[in-house]
Amino acid sequence: MTTETLNANVVRVAYADGWLTVCDLESLSPGRGVAVLLPDGDQAALFMDRAGVVRAISNRDPFTGAYVLSRGLLGSAGGRPFVASPLLKQRFDLETGGCLDDEEVAVPVYAVRVE
Secondary structure: OOHHHHHOOEEEEEEOOEEEEEEEHHHOOEOOEEEEEOOOOOEEEEEEOOOOOEEEEEOEOOOOOOEOHHHOEEEEEOOEEEEEOOOOOOEEEOOOOEEOOOOOOEOOEEOEEEO
């Protein structure tokens, strides 16, 4: 392990009763998503916005069942950050998980820490 590794920022998501380290912060690019495989086989989609804020939601698109939200386009509506599914284009609020196009649909949101 090098000094560089010891000083690197890591991204952790809330999982079970603790925090799971999922990647180094430098692995994230502003405006692009990254899929993360969780220990239970589920997936999270991590996003870093241009201000450096990291958010995580489920990677599963509830409309199609495909694990693709990490490949979606980031945007904002009314000041709320969202990701648009690359398949059917429904938008999901990155803070609440709610679908902006169908109030009855939502995806899980994961708390995130950068340490």
